[in-house]
Amino acid sequence: MKPATRAFTKFAGAVSKWTGRPLAFILCLTLVVLWAVSGPLFGFSDTWQLVINTTTTIVTFLMVFLIQNSQNRDSAAIQAFEHLSDEELENILKRVERNAEKLHAERRKGTKAHA
Helix, strand or coil, X not given: CCHHHHHHHHHHHHHHHHHCCHHHHHHHHHHHHHHHHCCHHHCCCHHHHHHXXXXXXXXXXXXXHHHHXXXXXXXXXXXXXXXXXXXXXXXXXXXHXXXXXXXXXXXXXXXXXXX
């Protein structure tokens, strides 16, 4: 994978992960409420309306590409799993379960050590 592609994929993944969190929604909601409350201060002018319109248009335009990148990666991963045999899928599932058990055991040890 080219460095530019790798960097974009990493960036798109980070943005996708962050924007899917409740904090991102709360931040956006707060900005919209602040914009709405500032309406009387600016006399509900065309410029006041243009600020939110332009901002949301630009964010939406950019997010389309970031979300599409994440969906392309998800689709590729699903396609890869669809081409595996049942035995291969079972082996992967067992490996993931073993790793999860190890992680949970390590977390329990860490919790007991701090208690």
